[in-house]
Amino acid sequence: QVQLQQSGPGLVKPSQTLSLTCAISGDSVSSNSAAWNWIRQSPSRGLEWLGRTYYRSKWYNDYAVSVKSRITINPDTSKNQFSLQLNSVTPEDTAVYYCARVLQLELRLGCWFDPWGQGTLVTVSS
Amino acid sequence: QSALTQPASVSGSPGQSITISCTGTSSDVGGYNYVSWYQQHPGKAPKLMIYDVSNRPSGVSNRFSGSKSGNTASLTISGLQAEDEADYYCSSYTSSSANYVFGTGTKVTVL
Numbered sequence: 111q112v113q114l115q116q117s118g119p120g121l122v123k124p125s126q127t128l129s130l131t132c133a134i135s136g137d138s139v140s141s142n143s144a145a146w147n148w149i150r151q152s153p154s155r156g157l158e159w160l161g162r163t164y165y166r167s168k169w170y171n172d173y174a175v176s177v178k179s180r181i182t183i184n185p186d187t188s189k190n191q192f193s194l195q196l197n198s199v200t201p202e203d204t205a206v207y208y209c210a211r212v213l214q215l216e217l218r219l220g221c222w223f224d225p226w227g228q229g230t231l232v233t234v235s236s
Numbered sequence: 237q238s239a240l241t242q243p244a245s246v247s248g249s250p251g252q253s254i255t256i257s258c259t260g261t262s263s264d265v266g267g268y269n270y271v272s273w274y275q276q277h278p279g280k281a282p283k284l285m286i287y288d289v290s291n292r293p294s295g296v297s298n299r300f301s302g303s304k305s306g307n308t309a310s311l312t313i314s315g316l317q318a319e320d321e322a323d324y325y326c327s328s329y330t331s332s333s334a335n336y337v338f339g340t341g342t343k344v345t346v347l
Contacts, residue, residue, distance in 0.1 A: 156239055157282075157325055157338035175333055208281055221270035221329040221336065222287035229281050 112136035114209050114227035122203075122234050128196040131186075132209030132227050139185045139192050140165045145212045145219055148183060148194045151229075152205035162212065163192055164219075199234045206231050240265060240326055240339035247345040253314040256342045258326030259307055264337055266307035270329035273302055273311045277322045285324075286311060313344070321346045 118130035130148075137144060145164035151157045161173035163183045173181050182195045196203060207230050210223035241259040248254040258265065258273075265271055269289045274282035284293055286302035289309060299314045309328070313320055326339035 156340055157327075159336040159338070172335065174335060220287070221268075222272035222284055222327070223274075223282070224284040224287075224293065226281040226283075 112211060112225055114211065114225055116207070116209055116227040116230045118230055118232070120231055120233060122199055122232060123236050124200055124234055125198055128194070128199050128203060128207075128232055128234070130194045130207055130209075130230055130232070131191050132193070133189065133191040134211075135190075137211065139163075139190050140187050142166055143214045145214065146183075146185070146192045147210045147212055147223060149208045149210055149223065149226075150205040151208065154202070155205070158205075160194070160196075164214075201234050204232065204234045238337070240328060240337055242324075242326060242339040242342045244340075245343045245345065247347055248313075248316045249347045250316055250318065252316050253312060254316060254344065256311045256313075256324055256326075256344070258309040258311070258328075258339045260309075260328055260330075260337070261307055263332045264328040264330040265304065265309050265326075267331060268329050269304065271302065271304060271309040272327045273300075274325045274327065275320075275322045276325065282325060316346055318346050320344060 113135045115133045122128045145162045147162040148160040161183050163171050180197045185192045209227040213220045271289045273286040275285050276282045289304045290302040301312045324342045330337045
């Protein structure tokens with residue numbers, strides 16, 4: 111059974127960098143059969159997909175337009191985990207952040223998220 | 237991209253059936269059979285209930301079913317139980333940004 115365990119600080123100052131990690135058990139970040147995603151949830155923006163990383167002979171990343179200039183998602187194969195970095199945060203980035211897996215189907219990436227990490231509330235405040 | 241539209245709340249008595257709608261456009265819900273549904277209890281992570289419009293993952297009760305007509309997808313919960321009280325979100329692939337869009341969320345109350 112695949113499980114995702116998130117870690118990282120719950121408080122970040124404005125203009126600084128938000129950093130979270132998602133540790134994977136029961137699957138591999140380097141798997142050719144999965145993609146690893148970050149999603150956030152806030153009262154003002156609802157659920158919002160942020161981006162993903164996946165390996166298909168080489169590493170790929172896709173990011174949401176809304177955060178593309180500020181986001182980096184990196185795999186860490188030595189620890190079987192992946193990370194989220196969001197630069198230049200503002201109070202608008204206050205949200206619960208989730209990591210989640212998407213499976214690779216025969217001809218395309220699936221369009222559902224399962225499983226999800228437990229979530230991390232990140233508050234942007236001085 | 238704009239969120240998919242869901243009713244803010246739906247309620248029903250134990251044993252009844254309820255349906256939650258999820259309205260999008262031809263660029264997302266209407267254009268692809270890639271709608272999924274999630275159940276979220278307070279303080280918990282979302283849980284996958286339906287994928288690709290009408291498929292149920294292993295372990296999800298057959299009281300949950302999904303369908304789609306045009307630009308609107310629906311989640312039906314039959315034989316409503318107290319444990320079904322939660323927030324429900326739909327999601328779809330969207331070609332407008334080549335990624336995923338979520339619904340606004342529906343609070344289900346069991347009377």
